[in-house]
Amino acid sequence: MSVLTIGLSHRTAPVAMLERVSVSGDTLAKLLYDVQQDVCVAEAMVVSTCNRVEIYATVDRFHAALTSVSRLLSVHSGVPVEELTPHLYVHYDDRAVEHLFSMVCGLDSMVVGEGQILGQVRQALKLAQEHGTIGATLNELVQQALRVGKRAHADTGIDQAGASLVTAGLALAGPLEGRRALVVGAGSMSALAANTLLRLGVTDLVIANRTFERGLRLAESVGGRAVELHEVPRELVAADLVISCTGGGHHVITPGMLTGRDVFLLDLALPHDIDPAVREVPGTTLVDLEIIQHSVKGAREGDAVQTVRELVAEELAAFLNAGRAARVTPTVVALRSKAAGVVEAELGRLLMRLPELDGRARDEVALTVQRVVDKLLHEPTVRVKQLATSPGGDHYAEALRELFDLDPKMPEAMREVEL
Incomplete structure (x- = not known):
């Protein structure tokens, strides 16, 4: 699943258009529900404030989800799609995460640095939770964004960069x-x-x-x-x-x-x-x-704004790297699980051929074989985790699955294994 953001704000639309699109109360709740019920969408959250309306969704198909979510925003706001489309911006995957982090820090606000957006995003998250339209992916993303926003306002002078x-x-x-x-x-x-x-x-x-x-x-x-x-x-x-x-x-x-x-x-x-x-x-x-x-308009951006931009870049890299590393974990678990199965099968055959081995000798053989396997797998598993955080990192996990004929979705592969 990927994160899709569709919205319009004071940067892309005049206030008159924002006023027409603004949703609240029952209309907001219904929009939230209908987006999440769409066949292309798994999770949904709507941020609706005085100068922006944004829909966040986890989707499995970009173009189909873009069409569906845009249509639903049109239906619930009463603004025809052809009027709405010129004012919409779209962010996908990494860009969607970057936009959310920047927005919560106040970098995308009408008045740079205003802190109200933190509470507004927190309220949007709470509403999505209450209506059951948000799951693990968006919840983790938004919670992290709120932490980034709190850090920006606590550790920098962004609050003074612009008035509320x-x-x-x-x-x-x-x-x-x-x-x-x-x-x-x-x-x-x-x-x-x-x-x-x-x-x-x-x-x-x-x-x-x-x-x-x-x-x-x-x-x-x-x-x-x-x-x-x-x-x-x-x-x-x-x-x-x-x-x-x-x-x-x-x-x-x-x-x-x-x-x-x-x-x-x-x-x-x-x-x-x-x-x-x-x-x-x-x-x-x-x-x-x-x-x-x-x-x-035209207010000078000071050192605090640049500091927050650097903070967002740092937090974005850390969040994306953690996500990429997490995606390769099932493959590493599957590899370890398959190796454990091979060790168990071969030890069983050995003991059938050498039934005279006493318990101490059996344990020593089993420990030695396990050490050999662990040492052989250590470097590939460490490297694939490191490479997963680089551009195109998913390809390394895919190569590992192909080379070892792994299925990370197999139930036995998902048991607890020491990585």
Whole structure:
């Protein structure tokens, strides 16, 4: 099985297209299930964030899987395949692993180095696990990617290479001290927004959320006040600054809710939380993901980014080499097993011809024969493991199977053998 990645992001698609393709809730779960049920796919995981939608799958046929998965993304997003295809990127095998490692480290983010992607990939993994669409291959890959991402954020300065989406958006709002702020939503992005506002000097902070208890917990953690979602129009009357990131699929703020007083609106959701028509209301400034994307383009990549690129290359090589070495293990086990069978058969024949041998002599003969076989097999098995990590390494294991007529799938070959 090989790993296939199909997706689109802020690098390949405008925000309007990302908004159309964005999947969440039941739609996301159904897409995940349908991909995994495809005849070409064994495992599946979907990463859906504000600036990317990516499907990871283990497949046995590249072209057939590419066609099927692209079609399913089209069906569940409602975007025709012919419109979707120009914006899609495809990564396969080693390139798919490299892309995932880079993405989790924040190298592929709209704002380089942002740490939110770690939690988003972790959530995607959890969802796939809950729905039973992920197996050993993808689970091991994603777990390793998360470890690489944590190492990148802990050991380098990548977090400072670029601001978070929240910080990048708020940079366009001007001074924040003493201003009244309303945060709509209580998820991870909303929590980040609330804490960022607090750090930047906002002292009057209101959290509005569909589930009041969750909003209350966030409000208490930042010294703010919680309200029900239906109270947003009333809170807008006094707010100087609004951040919305519910991603609920419909507009929670519309032109009719605004009074014409000066207000800065930051929409971090896909699909949009705030109706773009609010820009027509006097005194209103709306910043969304598309504006943030343009504001951070051309940001200088510093030493931290280069350090993370080197880290990704190092971790990628180690992961791929370990995988290639693991693939040759059944062949080595089969060779050892076959040799053990030959030794056992020949010793049996010898003892039938020389029944007068006492127990001590039998043990010494058996030990000597086993040592000879072990020494003969040691160098080939060590070398085939080493060569397996080089380009085209699978061919060495294949040659070993041909030379010794091995079947590594035989049940007896898969028993525990000291390698």
